[in-house]
Amino acid sequence: MEEYDPDLVPTQEFKILHNLVTDPDASAADAVQQVLDLTTTEILSKNDTPGSNFDSDVAWNICVLIIDIAANTAPTRQTKLLDFVSQIRKVTVADPRTGEKVGCGNFGYLWTDLHSFGMHAADMCNSFIHHHSHTPKDLEKWENSTAFIAQSTAAAAITRNGKPTHRMDFSIYGLYACRDAFEEENQYKSAVRTACLWFIYAAGSMLENCKIGRVYDLHDPPERGFDLDRWHAWKQGLVRTQAGYGDERTQELVRIALERIAQVEAERLN
Incomplete structure (x- = not known):
């Protein structure tokens, strides 16, 4: 696992996405549900209601890991990771206590705006020098x-x-x-x-x-x-x-x- 951020390897987010691309029986739909469960747990762990500026560690970790796992996965094996991104962006997350959509400041709403996915993708594209x-x-x-x-x-x-x-x-x-x-x-x-x-x-x-x-x-x-x-x-x-x-x-x-x-x-x- 030396090719990944050692701080993220122990996380549940890493286990979910790494399993998605390595386990033939894993599905994008199951991975989405697991991430949504983590997101709900994170929301409920906060003392205050998230409002529109919820600082989601789960969302940040997932968006970093999508790019990192893609970099270490051959294109022929990336289909389920792409399906995961396509599926999760169709989900609007609501605070179970208020029913209000959960926003993350400049990153928009969970998960319809894909949080920091675009930023990490841009960082990856801009980091390579020919x-x-x-x-x-x-x-x-x-x-x-x-x-x-x-x-x-x-x-x-x-x-x-x-x-x-x-x-x-x-x-x-x-x-x-x-x-x-x-x-x-x-x-x-x-x-x-x-x-x-x-x-x-x-x-x-x-x-x-x-x-x-x-x-x-x-x-x-x-x-x-x-x-x-x-x-x-x-x-x-x-x-x-x-x-x-x-x-x-x-x-x-x-x-x-x-x-x-x-x-x-x-x-x-x-």
């Missing part, structure tokens, strides 16, 4: 995390006006991944592989964002966002990399990414 000397383990954890965030985005709805309406939507990091891979002077293999994972697991969302020209108002004036010219340039960037890397794993990721691009273009570009 270079030429990643250890195999660091690269594996980064790619596991990227696959999870991309799959989360694929499970979220993209609105026609391009406004973010879903706490599982991390499309902006797909944009950054493709920018880093195909629009920077120095091209790193890790950046190309990251972009491939976004196309493999969230090509449909990426294309929808390009079709609606989604822009993020993070700067004034806003930086260039998604658009179809970029989509086609990214695709050509992938084609150019096919023969650029000798290792079979990178070539395989590029091949699969191009297959997914062709598939979603056939489905969604008229």
Whole structure:
């Protein structure tokens, strides 16, 4: 368990989520119920009613652990963890004593706003720097995390006006991944592989964002966002990399990414 925060390994939250991804018989629905039971116990343990600024250790731990466990879980085994996130965000938690919704200040309401999940996902995405000397383990954890965030985005709805309406939507990091891979002077293999994972697991969302020209108002004036010219340039960037890397794993990721691009273009570009 050395890959996890030693302070969280002894917690019930860790046992629930780690068991979810390691026990074939564990279900997302059961994990959700166990977390809701922990949440209710925590609420009732407080002397005062939570109000709108309840400081939930359970919610914080769960959101940290979702990201940490995803980083240590292969994409093919992340399905139940994604189901857990999708299911728990549909639950509104009420204080059993008052019937009022439980809020956590800037983190919104339990569990519909997913507490600090988005913040921890953003921290993970922003913490990785592309270079030429990643250890195999660091690269594996980064790619596991990227696959999870991309799959989360694929499970979220993209609105026609391009406004973010879903706490599982991390499309902006797909944009950054493709920018880093195909629009920077120095091209790193890790950046190309990251972009491939976004196309493999969230090509449909990426294309929808390009079709609606989604822009993020993070700067004034806003930086260039998604658009179809970029989509086609990214695709050509992938084609150019096919023969650029000798290792079979990178070539395989590029091949699969191009297959997914062709598939979603056939489905969604008229």
